[in-house]
Amino acid sequence: MEPMTGLEFLKMVRATPTLKSVPFIMVTAEGKPENVIAAKAAGVSNYIVKPFNAVTLKQKISAVLGAF
């Protein structure tokens, strides 16, 4: 996701006062534990690893919006 990574973008969003409350689901091919840990520490709302299906996407969106 050039020029910045998804994680960099997440941090930028969370650091922006008008955007920090926006639900943020990361959809990525990066599936190592270190990626999940870094994303959660940066404030991601949920994490989907590719390849994914529509059922998973709907579940995650529902969960995130339910908590929003």
Next chain:
Amino acid sequence: MSSTPQPVSKRLLEHMTQLLQRIEVAREEITALRPGQVRDVHLPAAGDELDAIKSATESATQTILDAAERISATARSLGEPGGKINDQVMRIFEACTFQDITGQRVTKVFSALKEIELTVSGLVRVVGALHGREIEAAPAVAPPAPAPEGERSLLHGPQLPGQQSSQADIDALFDSLPTASNKP
């Protein structure tokens, strides 16, 4: 001072002569591999093919997605039968995520090729220098890119089948982690 070599010096000289002979054999074997051709012909050709793969799959995937969206729009106007059509359209959308993963894998292969190219260029220069001349003209090679830092060090791209974490694994880890203090 005696002009007759001492035994230790003679053995050392023999070892060094054998070492030089082995180096010469290695140089000839490496030369026979035509590393210059690998670097200047085969590797660039492989890179071009990878670019073509990436470009072609992107284009074809976009065509498929565009068509699927039109089908979906038409299906919505059909009422209940359209629902069944849209279920299949969703399968098309899901399957097309392959293209993104394929693109990332191609990028990883391309990076590996660049590393091989650097190594081959280094071999050409080192072996040529040992021989006292360049085997083949080796252009100046840029130093390898510095190791990524920060968030970029976490970028590994898609994992190989059988090695990748499942969504269930990801969910279990995610739920076990503390919520960030800056998360709403």
